[in-house]
Amino acid sequence: MTSMSSLNALRTDKRMVIAATVIMGIALAVLPFIIGSGLGNSWLRILNFALLYIMLALGLNIVVGFAGLLDLGYIAFYAVGAYLYALLASPHFGLHLPVWVIIPAGAALAGIFGALLGAPTLRLRGDYLAIVTLGFGEIVRIFLNNLNAPVNITNGPQGISGIDPIHLGGFTLAKPISLFGFTLPSLHAYYYLFLALALFIVFVTIRLENSRIGRAWVAIREDEIAAKSCGINTRNIKLLAFTMGASFGGVAGGLFAGFQGFVSPESFNLMESVMVLCMVVLGGMGNIPGVILGGILLTILPEIFRHGSGPVQVAIFGKILLDPEALRMLLFGLALIVVMLYRPAGLWPSTTRRREFRGDSTNDVLKEGE
Amino acid sequence: MDIFIQQIINGLVLGSIYALVALGYTMVYGIMGLINFAHGEVVMIGAMVALTVIKLLANSGLPVFIIILLALAAAAVVCMAVGFSIERIAYRPLRHAPKLAPLITAIGVSIVLQNLSMLIWGRNYHAFPPILPTSAHDVFGATITTLQVAIVLIATLMMAGLIVLIHRTRLGRAMRATSENPSIAQLMGVNINQIISITFIIGSALAAVAGLMVSANYSIAHYYMGFMLGLKAFTAAVLGGIGNIAGAVLGGILLGLIESLGAGYIGDLTGGFLGSHYQDIFAFFVLIGVLIFRPSGLVGEKVSERA
Numbered sequence: 001m002t003s004m005s006s007l008n009a010l011r012t013d014k015r016m017v018i019a020a021t022v023i024m025g026i027a028l029a030v031l032p033f034i035i036g037s038g039l040g041n042s043w044l045r046i047l048n049f050a051l052l053y054i055m056l057a058l059g060l061n062i063v064v065g066f067a068g069l070l071d072l073g074y075i076a077f078y079a080v081g082a083y084l085y086a087l088l089a090s091p092h093f094g095l096h097l098p099v100w101v102i103i104p105a106g107a108a109l110a111g112i113f114g115a116l117l118g119a120p121t122l123r124l125r126g127d128y129l130a131i132v133t134l135g136f137g138e139i140v141r142i143f144l145n146n147l148n149a150p151v152n153i154t155n156g157p158q159g160i161s162g163i164d165p166i167h168l169g170g171f172t173l174a175k176p177i178s179l180f181g182f183t184l185p186s187l188h189a190y191y192y193l194f195l196a197l198a199l200f201i202v203f204v205t206i207r208l209e210n211s212r213i214g215r216a217w218v219a220i221r222e223d224e225i226a227a228k229s230c231g232i233n234t235r236n237i238k239l240l241a242f243t244m245g246a247s248f249g250g251v252a253g254g255l256f257a258g259f260q261g262f263v264s265p266e267s268f269n270l271m272e273s274v275m276v277l278c279m280v281v282l283g284g285m286g287n288i289p290g291v292i293l294g295g296i297l298l299t300i301l302p303e304i305f306r307h308g309s310g311p312v313q314v315a316i317f318g319k320i321l322l323d324p325e326a327l328r329m330l331l332f333g334l335a336l337i338v339v340m341l342y343r344p345a346g347l348w349p350s351t352t353r354r355r356e357f358r359g360d361s362t363n364d365v366l367k368e369g370e
Numbered sequence: 371m372d373i374f375i376q377q378i379i380n381g382l383v384l385g386s387i388y389a390l391v392a393l394g395y396t397m398v399y400g401i402m403g404l405i406n407f408a409h410g411e412v413v414m415i416g417a418m419v420a421l422t423v424i425k426l427l428a429n430s431g432l433p434v435f436i437i438i439l440l441a442l443a444a445a446a447v448v449c450m451a452v453g454f455s456i457e458r459i460a461y462r463p464l465r466h467a468p469k470l471a472p473l474i475t476a477i478g479v480s481i482v483l484q485n486l487s488m489l490i491w492g493r494n495y496h497a498f499p500p501i502l503p504t505s506a507h508d509v510f511g512a513t514i515t516t517l518q519v520a521i522v523l524i525a526t527l528m529m530a531g532l533i534v535l536i537h538r539t540r541l542g543r544a545m546r547a548t549s550e551n552p553s554i555a556q557l558m559g560v561n562i563n564q565i566i567s568i569t570f571i572i573g574s575a576l577a578a579v580a581g582l583m584v585s586a587n588y589s590i591a592h593y594y595m596g597f598m599l600g601l602k603a604f605t606a607a608v609l610g611g612i613g614n615i616a617g618a619v620l621g622g623i624l625l626g627l628i629e630s631l632g633a634g635y636i637g638d639l640t641g642g643f644l645g646s647h648y649q650d651i652f653a654f655f656v657l658i659g660v661l662i663f664r665p666s667g668l669v670g671e672k673v674s675e676r677a
Binding site for chain 2: 070120121123124126127128130131132134135136138139142143146270274277278281282285322323325326327329330332333334335336337340341344
């Protein structure tokens with residue numbers, strides 16, 4: 001977010017960095033109280049969802065943004081994480097495992113699914129890969145929808161309800177937490193947990209980006225054959241991208257299940273995959289601050305449309321003429337088209353990509369080299 | 371045995387609809403190398419418009435044939451306009467952008483069309499008025515309705531017409547030239563922009579026909595019907611070899627057969643573990659299988675790695 005840009009700009013001055021980090025930290029820490037008291041709990045929930053979507057978008061960014069593998073079924077990994085949590089901590093099977101077992105297990109299982117999807121699709125690129133991954137996402141959803149007979153595993157379209165809230169140590173996040181005479185409401189507690197994990201994922205992604213693996217991903221994105229000839233094991237590196245991206249999705253899914261208390265196949269349809277992809281692409285593929293911006297914007301904008309379109313219509317026409325839900329998605333679709341037409345590299349592209357889109361990359365590199 | 375024949379008949383009907391829609395995908399892909407994700411929604415618009423006209427005229431006393439023809443004409447006109455605008459607004463400005471950009475605008479167009487249709491026609495399912503003859507014929511112990519015969523016949527006629535258009539006319543030659551190499555075609559005096567627009571318009575007209583057929587076949591139309599249909603038709607196009615007209619037809623029919631036979635027998639094959647509600651996953655397994663083992667499709671030419 002803004003801390004990133006200021007970090008970039010001020011990298012030279014260490015004290016400024018520390019000051020900016022502290023200010024940003026305080027801002028993030030008091031944010032739920034401002035939003036909670038200013039806009040109410042529904043917006044606090046939306047804020048929590050924005051954090052979940054940021055995790056998802058960062059995970060997908062590894063696959064799409066870094067490695068350049070277009071994945072349209074990403075939500076399947078979110079579903080895997082969510083359903084694993086739901087099955088292991090709900091009355092459905094009578095299991096109530098603790099969070100620190102389930103979340104890592106969800107990450108691992110989603111990672112395995114990622115490898116399962118990645119392995120057969122290694123040879124595919126671009127549009128074809130997009131369609132296969134889309135098919136994979138739909139297969140997962142169809143199975144979730146139908147695995148209630150003859151053995152009831154997923155409880156079918158009804159989904160699984162009564163999922164245990166996330167509880168850490170002796171605290172359950174479902175109820176207000178009292179600590180040292182200070183009471184933390186449930187939504188706020190979830191916010192801090194999600195924020196911590198989101199920051200952790202941001203940290204991991206930044207470290208990955210600047211690592212050998214990260215550079216190998218970018219090399220594959222730019223030219224797979226050249227990358228191979230440079231000694232990169234493209235098969236393993238691509239599988240790693242799928243696995244890592246998927247495991248982030250698995251973590252976010254587990255948190256979603258615990259937060260929501262209910263999962264059903266409907267939460268994991270293609271539209272959700274598309275939404276996460278749009279966050280990555282609109283924000284600026286491969287650029288971590290851009291992706292975070294995309295995650296925030298695309299979580300909040302539809303909500304603004306949802307809450308705003310009804311009252312605005314009443315104000316203009318005196319009654320609700322158009323279905324607010326349809327209107328919201330209509331505006332969303334239009335926004336996608338318009339942004340892509342005018343900023344095909346995304347709202348906040350990375351510097352290298354911006355150069356590419358101007359089409360004078362070689363000249364720039366030469367000039368910088370001279 | 372009669373169940374087997376019945377499934378074959380159902381598969382053929384379904385398959386000819388898939389084939390018509392698949393032609394739209396494959397033509398656009400052949401010429402522009404782009405997957406027109408919004409094509410399924412064009413089919414849906416066609417179905418909705420046709421249904422609206424039929425509902426309006428159902429009690430007018432006109433002969434059924436005329437009503438259907440009018441509905442078809444209205445649907446075709448609207449779909450052609452929609453297809454033309456999609457290309458102009460969402461694809462043409464991005465022709466030289468990286469591949470992800472038109473994909474996102476295509477998704478955007480899909481969302482817009484779906485929700486526009488939800489605003490116009492509401493969220494409910496629309497039933498097809500019972501104006502069509504329901505007479506059924508006996509074929510080897512299975513039944514086939516007049517409607518199903520008509521669907522297969524019309525689809526075959528349209529596909530034959532398209533193949534003649536592409537291989538026997540001046541326009542068709544220009545289309546093939548554009549698909550072979552746009553810049554050389556332009557040097558030879560082909561107006562590429564015009565050809566691309568015409569391709570979209572033809573594909574959308576086929577989509578309108580397919581839309582009417584789907585809603586007549588299932589007696590239902592819905593704002594969300596385009597998505598799955600589009601996906602399956604795309605699978606059909608890939609199965610046959612995307613970019614290849616004959617391949618799309620073959621792929622469509624094959625996919626229809628696979629789906630209806632699969633749905634009919636999956637219960638027996640898996641000992642009742644998987645039921646016919648898994649019908650939708652066949653298309654995806656076929657798609658994944660084809661792309662892994664034969665990415666160029668059954669009759670397609672070799673595609674480059676970056677396809």
